[in-house]
Amino acid sequence: MAIQEITSTELVQRCAKCDRENRIVLADLEVGLDRDDQVEDSVVPLPECPTCHSREFLLRSPEEEQEHPAQGSAGYLHRLLVDDLHAELVKKGRVVARLKNKTAEVFTRPIATELKQRLFEKGLKLPARAVEQLQGKEPGQ
Amino acid sequence: MSSRLDFFFRQRVTEAELDLAFALLEQADRDLAADLNIYGIISGAVPAPHSPVPDLTVDLTAPGRAYDNLGQRMFFGTGQTVDCAVDLVGIPTDVATVGNERWLGIFLRFKRQLSDPRTDGNSQQVFFRRDESFELVVRQAPEGAIGVAPKPALQADELLVCDVRRRPGQTQILATDIDTSRRQAFIFAQGTSVAVTTGTWSILQPLAATVQAAFDEADAELRDHFTAVARRHAATAIDYAPHGFVGAGNVQAAVDELIDDLATGAVGSSGASRVGVDAAAGAPNALPAGSVKSQLAQLLGFLNTHVSAPTGAHNAAAIAATPHNNVAGTNVQAQLQEIVTDLIATGASAPGVGLVGVDAIAGAPTAIAAGTLRAALVTLLGGLNGHVNQASGAHAASAVSVADSGNNLNAANVEAALAEILDAVEGDHFRGNEANAGQHRAIRQPPLGGTKALILDSNASGAAATHLRIYADGSSVWFTLNASWDGAQWVRDSGGTFCGAFRFARNEIEFLHEDSFAATFTTWTRTWRLPMSSTVNSAFELTGSVREVGRLAMEFTNSYNATRTVAGGGSVTFRNRFPAAPSSITLSVNSSGGFSGTPSTGYADRDGFGFFSYQSLGAAATAYWFGSYTAIA
Numbered sequence: 001m002a003i004q005e006i007t008s009t010e011l012v013q014r015c016a017k018c019d020r021e022n023r024i025v026l027a028d029l030e031v032g033l034d035r036d037d038q039v040e041d042s043v044v045p046l047p048e049c050p051t052c053h054s055r056e057f058l059l060r061s062p063e064e065e066q067e068h069p070a071q072g073s074a075g076y077l078h079r080l081l082v083d084d085l086h087a088e089l090v091k092k093g094r095v096v097a098r099l100k101n102k103t104a105e106v107f108t109r110p111i112a113t114e115l116k117q118r119l120f121e122k123g124l125k126l127p128a129r130a131v132e133q134l135q136g137k138e139p140g141q
Numbered sequence: 142m143s144s145r146l147d148f149f150f151r152q153r154v155t156e157a158e159l160d161l162a163f164a165l166l167e168q169a170d171r172d173l174a175a176d177l178n179i180y181g182i183i184s185g186a187v188p189a190p191h192s193p194v195p196d197l198t199v200d201l202t203a204p205g206r207a208y209d210n211l212g213q214r215m216f217f218g219t220g221q222t223v224d225c226a227v228d229l230v231g232i233p234t235d236v237a238t239v240g241n242e243r244w245l246g247i248f249l250r251f252k253r254q255l256s257d258p259r260t261d262g263n264s265q266q267v268f269f270r271r272d273e274s275f276e277l278v279v280r281q282a283p284e285g286a287i288g289v290a291p292k293p294a295l296q297a298d299e300l301l302v303c304d305v306r307r308r309p310g311q312t313q314i315l316a317t318d319i320d321t322s323r324r325q326a327f328i329f330a331q332g333t334s335v336a337v338t339t340g341t342w343s344i345l346q347p348l349a350a351t352v353q354a355a356f357d358e359a360d361a362e363l364r365d366h367f368t369a370v371a372r373r374h375a376a377t378a379i380d381y382a383p384h385g386f387v388g389a390g391n392v393q394a395a396v397d398e399l400i401d402d403l404a405t406g407a408v409g410s411s412g413a414s415r416v417g418v419d420a421a422a423g424a425p426n427a428l429p430a431g432s433v434k435s436q437l438a439q440l441l442g443f444l445n446t447h448v449s450a451p452t453g454a455h456n457a458a459a460i461a462a463t464p465h466n467n468v469a470g471t472n473v474q475a476q477l478q479e480i481v482t483d484l485i486a487t488g489a490s491a492p493g494v495g496l497v498g499v500d501a502i503a504g505a506p507t508a509i510a511a512g513t514l515r516a517a518l519v520t521l522l523g524g525l526n527g528h529v530n531q532a533s534g535a536h537a538a539s540a541v542s543v544a545d546s547g548n549n550l551n552a553a554n555v556e557a558a559l560a561e562i563l564d565a566v567e568g569d570h571f572r573g574n575e576a577n578a579g580q581h582r583a584i585r586q587p588p589l590g591g592t593k594a595l596i597l598d599s600n601a602s603g604a605a606a607t608h609l610r611i612y613a614d615g616s617s618v619w620f621t622l623n624a625s626w627d628g629a630q631w632v633r634d635s636g637g638t639f640c641g642a643f644r645f646a647r648n649e650i651e652f653l654h655e656d657s658f659a660a661t662f663t664t665w666t667r668t669w670r671l672p673m674s675s676t677v678n679s680a681f682e683l684t685g686s687v688r689e690v691g692r693l694a695m696e697f698t699n700s701y702n703a704t705r706t707v708a709g710g711g712s713v714t715f716r717n718r719f720p721a722a723p724s725s726i727t728l729s730v731n732s733s734g735g736f737s738g739t740p741s742t743g744y745a746d747r748d749g750f751g752f753f754s755y756q757s758l759g760a761a762a763t764a765y766w767f768g769s770y771t772a773i774a
Contacts, residue, residue, distance in 0.1 A: 002725045002773055016727040016771035033741050035753060036708075040743035048739060054729035055739040062722050062746060069720045073666065074686035075774045079724040133686040134773055 002078050002134045003058065006085055006124040013046060014135065017054035022047075031089045031106065032096030033057075039098045041106045044086055060086040063107050074130035081124055083109040084116075143169025156261075174212030178334070181300060181327035182207040186221075186249060188303040188319050195313040197226040199247065199305060201277070207300050207327070213251035215275035215300075223247050225305050225314060228281045236284050236309045243284035244320075245305040246293035252276045277302075292323065300325045332356055386415055413437060467496065494518060593619065593626040605635030617646040630661045640665075648674035654685075669717065682718040687774045689715055693728070695740060696765035699758035707764070710740075710753030719747040719774040726750055727771040735764035747774070 004021075005012040011024040024046060033040040044058040060083050068076045087108035089095065095103055111120070126134070144165045148154060174180070185205030191198045201221040208214055225245055227233055236243045254274035261267050280293040284307075292304050304320040311318075332353025339350055344362065347354035365371040376393035386402055389395040403412035413434035421428040421436070426443050428436045447454055458474035467483060470476035484493035497514035507524040509517045528535060539556035552558035563572065569585060571577045586596065593612035600608045605623050612619040612626055624631045624640040633640055633655075642653035642665065649672050653665035667685035672678050697709040726742050737756060744751035750772065756764045 016725075017729040033743055035741070035743075035755075040741075043741075043743045045741065052729060053739070054727050056725055056727040057742045058725055059723055059743070059745050059750075061724065065722055070664075070666075070684040070686075073684075075720070075724070078773060079721065082724040130686075134688060 002056075002126075002131075003081055003085070004126050004131055006081060011046075011085065013056065014131075015049040015052060015054055016056065018049060018052040019135070020049055020051045022049060026089075027094070029085075029089055030094050030096050031086055032099045034096055034098060039096060041090075041095070041099055042086070044082070044089060058082045058085065060107075061109055074126065074133035077119065077126055077130050078134060080111050080115070080119065081126065084111045084124060143172075171212035174208055175210070177329075178331045179212065179327075179329055180208045180210050181325050182249065182302065183327040185217075186302050188247065188305075188321065190313070190315050190319070191222065195315055197224065197312065197314055199223045199225055199303075199314055199319065201247075201302065205249070205275075207249055207275075209249075209251050209298055209300055211251070211298060214273050215249055215251050216273070217275055221277060223277050223279060225279055225307070227279070229278045232281070234279070234281045234307050236307050236311070238284065239309050240287060241284045241309065242287045242290045243307040244282045244290055244292040245307060246280045246282070246295075247302040247305060248278040248280060248296055248299035249302055250276050250278050250296075250299045281307075295323070295325070592628055595626070598625075606638050608634050617644045619644050624655070627661075630663050631655070632661050633659070636660060648672070652681075677718070680715075680717050682720070684720045687717075687719050687723075687772075689717075689719075689772045690769060691716065691772075692767075692769050693740075693752060694765070694767040695752070695754065696763065696767075697756070697758075698763040699760060702760045704757060704759045704762075706755055707758050708753065708755050709764075710751065712744075712749055712751045713770060714749040715747075715772065719772075721774050722746045723750065723772040723774040725771075725773050728752070728768055729771070730766060730768040733764075733766040733768075735762055736766045737764075740766055740768075742770075745772075 002016070003011055003013045006026075008026075010026055011029070013022045013024055014020065015022060028047065029044060031041060031044050033043040033045060042060040042062070044060075046056045046058065048055045061079055068079060070076055087110035090099075090103050090106045090108050091110075093100070093103055095106065099106060116124075146158065146162050146165065148158075183206040185202050186207065187202040188199050189202070191200050199222070201223065203218055203220045205215070205217045205221070207216075225234060225247070228245070234243060234245055252274045254272040255268035255270070256272065257269040258266050259269045278299060280296075282291045282293045284290060295301055301323055303324055304322075305314060306318040306320065307314075308318075333349075333351050335352040337347070337350050337352055337355045339345065339347060339355070345355060345358045347358040362372055366373065376396060377391045379392035381387075381390055381392050381395040383390065383395075387395050387398050389398045402410075402415055405412055411434060414432045416433040418428075418431060418433055418436055420430040426439075428439055456474065457477060458472050460473040462471060462473050462476045464471060468476050468479050470479045483491070483496055486493045492515055494515040495513045499509065499512065499514050499517045501511040502509040502517070507520065509520050537556060538559065539554045541555040543550060543552060543554055543558045545552075545558075550558050550561055552561045569582045571580050571582065573579065586594075589595070593614045595610060596613055596618075597609065597611040599610075602608075608623055610619075610621045610625055612621070619626075620643040621631075622641045623634045623638050624642065625634065626632070631640065636658060639658075640653075640655040640662075642655075644651040644653060649670055651668055651670040653669075654667040655662055655665045657666055665685070667683070667687075669681040669683055671681050691713060693711065693713050695709045695711055697707050699705050699707045722745050726745060728739050728742060730739065735756070735758065736754070738754070740752045740754040742750050742752045750770075754766065758764055
């Protein structure tokens with residue numbers, strides 16, 4: 001479904017198909033998706049779910065993206081986590097081969113420091129209610 | 142003085158002759174007393190209750206001296222005690238019947254005291270001495286009713302010392318039981334036997350010139366004088382020594398002066414000022430010693446103060462009152478209490494209102510006759526009940542005033558008020574005398590003002606979840622469930638229930654949802670807006686957390702006659718426009734064949750995303766992948 005938490009070493013993801021919680025090592029991730037001679041540098045493909053083989057693709061927000069109309073919503077918070085993860089991977093050079101020498105050209109949108117302190121004071125982790133919303137669960141379910 | 146015996150020479154005297162000589166001598170002595178009529182108790186023998194403790198004996202004082210009617214002398218030198226419990230023959234003197242009494246008489250009787258016994262010539266014992274002595278005798282009369290019991294008769298040879306009264310159960314004879322009114326006191330000589338000379342007398346004129354007649358005349362004169370029959374001397378003949386404010390010298394003048402002085406009302410010297418009076422104790426007021434005038438003045442002051450006192454006067458119970466009609470009390474307090482009790486009585490037999498009268502009160506159609514207030518109330522109640530129960534013909538509504546304390550009406554009576562009310566509502570409602578009475582016609586509202594004007598508030602179900610409100614602002618009409626607008630924010634009716642809304646405007650329609658459970662909020666967590674006037678207007682535009690699940694698939698064939706890498710791809714359009722490009726797309730396979738891995742995705746925006754895959758297929762081989770996507774934004 002979405003990622004729930006980003007630690008210094010791994011990513012906590014819950015499968016949208018089978019709802020399994022998967023812990024993915026950050027070192028195993030790369031930014032970029034090859035297509036012919038092109039590379040989609042806004043995508044961070046995650047490994048397939050070991051259970052249902054579903055595969056999640058994290059998508060950095062487009063460059064021309066307008067300001068999110070529902071700031072504070074679960075979707076907005078998830079967007080921030082994905083953008084920050086994308087930026088960190090690019091920053092650390094964890095990109096597909098075709099982007100190895102072009103990381104500087106990859107557009108990134110890391111979370112502003114002030115915003116990170118305000119929304120993720122205790123780390124890059126979604127609040128429980130936001131996780132439920134992204135799971136499609138109503139409160140109390 | 143007495144008869145004599147002449148004894149002669151050589152007479153041989155016998156005993157009898159000697160006794161005769163003494164007897165004659167003694168007789169002469171007694172004859173003298175008898176001739177002079179001397180008899181009675183000279184002194185002593187005064188009766189008194191026995192001392193120290195009274196009993197049924199009576200003490201007589203000593204020495205006692207007396208002579209009886211025969212001139213015989215009786216004397217006793219020591220006090221005597223007479224037993225009154227029995228009479229001279231030993232019969233008890235008790236009184237047997239309650240309510241009766243018995244009188245006893247104590248008599249003194251002569252007796253000889255024999256002594257010095259000797260033997261005479263006949264060898265007989267005789268008493269040489271025969272001294273004069275006495276004895277006390279108690280005689281009793283028959284008992285009789287108190288006040289009428291007889292007294293013992295006087296005895297010819299005895300002297301009555303006193304009478305004594307016996308009572309039933311008596312154990313003591315007291316002074317009140319001793320009566321000396323019949324005591325036979327000493328009489329020296331008969332007044333009729335003593336002569337007087339009346340020649341020089343000017344007042345007394347006795348019938349005879351004897352002491353007895355003189356005394357009788359004096360007694361008659363004194364009786365006339367004392368009884369005022371005659372011989373009344375004039376008051377001017379009575380000397381009076383001037384005293385006090387009376388300066389006259391005889392009784393007549395003194396009395397005249399006294400009367401004049403007491404009767405005068407002269408200022409400063411009135412009669413009342415001449416009459417003295419001692420102090421009179423009392424509370425709260427007392428009178429010091431002084432004159433009648435001074436005490437009258439003080440009494441007048443007390444009375445005036447009392448009469449004028451608004452409070453602190455004496456208790457109403459101290460004012461006597463005469464019973465009257467149904468009020469039986471005899472003082473003001475009792476009567477007031479009785480009146481109050483009677484007036485507040487609610488018993489059907491004697492209610493207080495039945496004690497209050499009322500005169501006739503004219504009126505039509507109902508009039509009140511003169512009688513009690515209760516009768517008047519009965520008449521009024523009957524009239525009122527008749528009026529209230531009257532189905533028709535009662536007074537017009539225009540005769541009933543309207544207070545209108547809330548200042549809501551222009552009308553001043555019920556008729557006008559009803560018309561005013563009906564005028565106000567009949568434009569939008571069917572009247573009561575029309576079909577569909579009370580139902581609305583068109584609902585029209587003038588501008589109500591406010592950031593969102595409340596048009597309708599309906600909680601018909603009683604549940605907050607369906608508490609419907611309709612608001613209107615400058616651009617939209619809002620239909621809300623479980624939410625109200627307080628002027629600045631939305632307020633949740635029920636804290637544990639989601640809020641929903643529908644907003645209708647000229648250019649857009651929007652569905653709204655709020656699931657935070659916050660008591661108040663200003664933005665809805667999810668919205669679906671259909672922009673009717675935008676150039677892009679075919680789908681709802683979403684805000685808030687969005688999660689969409691849809692289908693996508695691809696299938697392709699290697700039409701070449703050798704293995705080749707075949708590319709396939711496509712695009713997905715979201716059902717609604719996302720608020721932003723999705724940040725996550727998950728592809729899950731439902732069915733696949735000849736397909737390796739999972740399609741890749743990218744090129745996403747708020748309207749959809751693209752997908753593609755490269756598969757290595759043998760000649761004429763086909764690969765397919767049918768699955769679903771989960772996109773969140």
